Amino acid sequence: MASDNILELNRLQKCFGGVVAVSDLSLLVNKGAITSLIGPNGAGKTTIFNLITGFLEPTSGHVRFAGRRLSKMRPHRIAAAGIGRTFQNVQIFSQMSVLENIMVGRHLRSRAGIFYSAALPPFLRKEEKKIRQAAEKQLHFLGLAEQAHLPAGSLPLGSQRMLEIARAMALEPKLLLLDEPASGLNARETIAMGELIEKIRQMNISVLLVEHDMDLVMEISDRVAVINFGRLIAKGTPAEIQANEDVIAAYLGE
Amino acid sequence: MKGRNSAGFLALIVAIIVTPSLVTNDYYLGTLIFAAFNCLACVGLCLLMGYAGQISIGHGAFVAIGAYTSGILTAKLAWSPWLAMVCAVLIVIVIAFCLGIPALRLKGHYLAMATLGFASIVHIVSVAAIDLTGGPAGIVGIPRLDLFGYALNSEKQYFYFSWSIVAIGVYLAFNLINSRVGRGLRAIHGSEDAAASLGISITAYKVQVFILSAVFASVSGSLYAHYVNYIDPGPFDVSHSVLLVTMVAVGGLHNIWGAFIGAVALSLLPEILSFLSDYLLVVGIHYQPDYDTLVYGGILLIIMLFLPEGIFAGISNSVGAVASSVRKLAGKKDDGLG
Amino acid sequence: MNHTDGGLVDVLQFLIMGVQRGSIYAMVAMGFNMIYNATGIINFAQGEFVVLGGLMMVTLTMAFNLSIVFAFILSVIFVMIAGILMERLTINPVKQPSVLRLIIITIAVSIIIKGAAMCFWGKGSHYMRHFSSDTSLDFFGATILPQTLWIFLILFFVVVAYIVFFNFTMTGKCMRACAINRDAARLAGINDRKMVMLSFALSAAIGAIAGIIITPIIQMDYARGAMLGLKGFGAAVLGGLGNSMGAVVAGVLLGVLEALGAGYISSHYMDAIALVILLFVLFIRPSGIFGSSEAMRLKEF
Numbered sequence: 001m002a003s004d005n006i007l008e009l010n011r012l013q014k015c016f017g018g019v020v021a022v023s024d025l026s027l028l029v030n031k032g033a034i035t036s037l038i039g040p041n042g043a044g045k046t047t048i049f050n051l052i053t054g055f056l057e058p059t060s061g062h063v064r065f066a067g068r069r070l071s072k073m074r075p076h077r078i079a080a081a082g083i084g085r086t087f088q089n090v091q092i093f094s095q096m097s098v099l100e101n102i103m104v105g106r107h108l109r110s111r112a113g114i115f116y117s118a119a120l121p122p123f124l125r126k127e128e129k130k131i132r133q134a135a136e137k138q139l140h141f142l143g144l145a146e147q148a149h150l151p152a153g154s155l156p157l158g159s160q161r162m163l164e165i166a167r168a169m170a171l172e173p174k175l176l177l178l179d180e181p182a183s184g185l186n187a188r189e190t191i192a193m194g195e196l197i198e199k200i201r202q203m204n205i206s207v208l209l210v211e212h213d214m215d216l217v218m219e220i221s222d223r224v225a226v227i228n229f230g231r232l233i234a235k236g237t238p239a240e241i242q243a244n245e246d247v248i249a250a251y252l253g254e
Numbered sequence: 255m256k257g258r259n260s261a262g263f264l265a266l267i268v269a270i271i272v273t274p275s276l277v278t279n280d281y282y283l284g285t286l287i288f289a290a291f292n293c294l295a296c297v298g299l300c301l302l303m304g305y306a307g308q309i310s311i312g313h314g315a316f317v318a319i320g321a322y323t324s325g326i327l328t329a330k331l332a333w334s335p336w337l338a339m340v341c342a343v344l345i346v347i348v349i350a351f352c353l354g355i356p357a358l359r360l361k362g363h364y365l366a367m368a369t370l371g372f373a374s375i376v377h378i379v380s381v382a383a384i385d386l387t388g389g390p391a392g393i394v395g396i397p398r399l400d401l402f403g404y405a406l407n408s409e410k411q412y413f414y415f416s417w418s419i420v421a422i423g424v425y426l427a428f429n430l431i432n433s434r435v436g437r438g439l440r441a442i443h444g445s446e447d448a449a450a451s452l453g454i455s456i457t458a459y460k461v462q463v464f465i466l467s468a469v470f471a472s473v474s475g476s477l478y479a480h481y482v483n484y485i486d487p488g489p490f491d492v493s494h495s496v497l498l499v500t501m502v503a504v505g506g507l508h509n510i511w512g513a514f515i516g517a518v519a520l521s522l523l524p525e526i527l528s529f530l531s532d533y534l535l536v537v538g539i540h541y542q543p544d545y546d547t548l549v550y551g552g553i554l555l556i557i558m559l560f561l562p563e564g565i566f567a568g569i570s571n572s573v574g575a576v577a578s579s580v581r582k583l584a585g586k587k588d589d590g591l592g
Numbered sequence: 593m594n595h596t597d598g599g600l601v602d603v604l605q606f607l608i609m610g611v612q613r614g615s616i617y618a619m620v621a622m623g624f625n626m627i628y629n630a631t632g633i634i635n636f637a638q639g640e641f642v643v644l645g646g647l648m649m650v651t652l653t654m655a656f657n658l659s660i661v662f663a664f665i666l667s668v669i670f671v672m673i674a675g676i677l678m679e680r681l682t683i684n685p686v687k688q689p690s691v692l693r694l695i696i697i698t699i700a701v702s703i704i705i706k707g708a709a710m711c712f713w714g715k716g717s718h719y720m721r722h723f724s725s726d727t728s729l730d731f732f733g734a735t736i737l738p739q740t741l742w743i744f745l746i747l748f749f750v751v752v753a754y755i756v757f758f759n760f761t762m763t764g765k766c767m768r769a770c771a772i773n774r775d776a777a778r779l780a781g782i783n784d785r786k787m788v789m790l791s792f793a794l795s796a797a798i799g800a801i802a803g804i805i806i807t808p809i810i811q812m813d814y815a816r817g818a819m820l821g822l823k824g825f826g827a828a829v830l831g832g833l834g835n836s837m838g839a840v841v842a843g844v845l846l847g848v849l850e851a852l853g854a855g856y857i858s859s860h861y862m863d864a865i866a867l868v869i870l871l872f873v874l875f876i877r878p879s880g881i882f883g884s885s886e887a888m889r890l891k892e893f
Contacts, residue, residue, distance in 0.1 A: 548707030
């Protein structure tokens with residue numbers, strides 16, 4: 001049983017002062033599937049992402065990833081454990097080039113330390129070349145190869161979101177958390193984003209998606225979980241969710 | 255290093271080689287030697303401030319610790335200067351580590367104040383710990399450095415030596431920023447959250463670059479001590495730390511060459527001003543060296559208000575703009591012909 | 593002093609000295625807080641306001657022979673103008689600055705004020721006559737200068753004026769509103785830019801008052817700004833940045849700890865004591881002794 005789930009949220013709770021942002025949330029994310037987390041604005045979706053990736057510490061409950069408990073682990077440790085993520089407000093390194101952004105993503109797959117980097121770069125040539133090749137491969141995968149040497153900040157938003165995903169993919173994660181990847185994208189870009197996420201799943205990477213674009217969610221998700229006021233109110237296949245009365249009520253703001 | 259930076263580096267080497275034959279006056283050569291000390295400290299500080307985005311108004315303290323360690327060990331205990339310099343670096347590494355771990359968790363204003371407070375404490379200790387530092391009287395009789403048995407006695411020799419160290423420092427800095435670690439640092443500057451989400455340990459990286467920049471400062475302090483042969487707390491008060499930040503900011507935070515140019519320009523400024531003072535007297539302004547502080551402040555403020563990327567970026571941007579408009583004009587001509 | 597009659601008298605003497613120093617730190621800290629609350633900026637030129645106030649007072653009383661009251665008012669106005677100029681010329685014109693740039697701008701202003709003070713007043717320290725008599729009074733065996741009493745009194749008045757201004761005047765309430773939520777305040781029709789200017793003016797005024805009242809005791813010179821600023825910042829952080837009543841308590845506490853340290857540990861390291869406390873507070877509890885740990889977790893330091 002356990003081996004089917006890559007991620008397990010166990011009675012997760014998060015309070016800010018007196019405000020309960022996430023309440024008693026238990027959820028399983030299947031391996032190799034696309035699971036979507038939906039809910040009205042302010043339902044606590046991004047908070048859940050931050051709890052999973054170590055940017056916030058749960059008030060109670062815990063997260064289990066690939067059979068391992070992620071308690072009190074700092075974000076960079078969780079990345080090393082195999083969880084990649086993107087951010088709701090795109091967080092690319094705008095001063096660096098597109099290629100360099102992805103090369104940063106290869107951080108965990110390379111080892112050079114500060115001494116060798118500064119004093120003995122010839123010894124690192126091989127590793128640098130490997131980093132660069134892997135990054136270029138990601139760029140081709142996303143069709144951003146032509147922009148490789150532009151400052152990342154100069155890309156249009158759609159490409160920036162793609163770049164952010166490419167950067168997280170460069171980690172070679174087992175699970176990818178995407179926080180509203182289609183927000184701010186036009187219809188054409190949204191379709192491209194959907195195709196990209198499908199492709200990622202085909203590479204046997206599990207995806208947890210937060211998204212407001214319902215067409216996209218219903219089209220690509222295997223499972224959907226609905227959150228409202230920090231609570232799980234429904235879960236199931238897209239078809240089940242679309243027929244669920246509670247969900248419709250939550251969205252209509254009853 | 256590649257492209258434009260290696261061209262710049264080559265220019266630096268050439269400049270180091272030819273300068274002593276152009277500047278024959280020992281006094282001016284001495285000024286340029288002092289500029290080398292500031293340059294080294296500023297290149298290190300630039301890695302911390304410009305690339306990793308962490309401010310320190312306390313690097314004068316590391317210069318002081320380097321200078322005092324070298325001074326005490328060589329003048330009082332007759333150690334070899336080289337051994338003393340290595341020892342100074344080790345001490346600075348330990349201190350920077352102990353300070354960096356708690357301090358670099360702070361951000362912005364808090365970090366600035368913490369480092370400023372540290373610099374102030376080090377200055378107070380250098381004045382008060384008379385047994386160790388000689389107090390206000392300082393330490394005399396610090397020997398000159400020797401290189402493979404040759405004492406670096408003349409100004410020219412010390413010029414070559416200290417600027418070679420600067421060149422090595424610049425070389426190391428450029429290697430670093432274009433490496434895995436350098437990309438990590440720049441990533442931290444861009445977005446700490448994103449960097450952490452890619453597996454970069456923010457604290458470890460900040461502390462490492464803090465230590466590295468402190469080592470640059472320490473070596474610059476040791477070189478200073480062995481050049482002037484005596485040290486007292488005077489040059490190492492808080493305003494020295496502020497001066498280093500000023501140099502980096504005036505030249506340009508986000509580029510090693512910027513910090514380099516800022517350090518050289520502001521180190522030479524007192525000489526330039528005293529040179530200009532003769533002309534100012536003609537127009538009725540009686541310029542005195544006491545006004546220098548005011549001029550420093552004024553330059554820093556004007557740069558920060560109107561050219562926040564610093565002189566270097568200002569120059570290279572305007573050169574770039576001219577070049578691209580020339581290219582555009584040329585392009586239009588081609589179109590017209592075609 | 594002789595130890596047979598007086599461990600306690602010593603303590604009392606140190607306490608008086610400590611509260612006197614601490615009063616100055618408290619006022620510098622209040623100045624930091626005013627600008628911080630209005631803008632989120634830590635003004636590195638805060639200590640320079642203190643120096644400027646003190647030196648101006650020296651000139652007006654000693655060279656121009658003005659009465660203390662008149663010179664006091666003129667000096668405060670002079671430094672307020674300097675504060676307003678600083679805001680208008682260096683803070684206001686900069687659109688969306690980075691923190692680093694703001695820090696360096698206020699550092700630049702501090703260098704300029706320091707440089708200008710050195711040009712006008714020279715490098716020496718300046719004597720100024722006390723507000724009233726300069727013969728010490730006896731206070732349970734310890735001595736206390738009338739000037740010290742003036743310092744206590746003026747600190748008291750500044751604190752009362754501060755409370756009245758921020759709690760009972762419309763302008764003060766508007767400033768508080770801006771500090772809590774600038775966008776909301778703007779929506780309510782408050783001119784937030786004017787509030788920023790006002791915060792610089794008031795902050796400069798408090799700094800000037802601190803400089804004026806301490807100058808007869810410490811003999812002001814142009815280079816004191818950095819240390820006064822740092823210790824005042826220490827008080828501000830200890831009291832919880834932005835919390836001015838906390839700053840008053842913390843400032844006095846810092847002064848007392850410093851005086852006790854100077855008396856019982858080493859007077860050479862006296863200046864370092866407050867700074868070591870500053871570092872410890874920053875490293876261990878950056879929200880200060882009065883800040884809640886809940887708030888500390890939500891806030892960025």
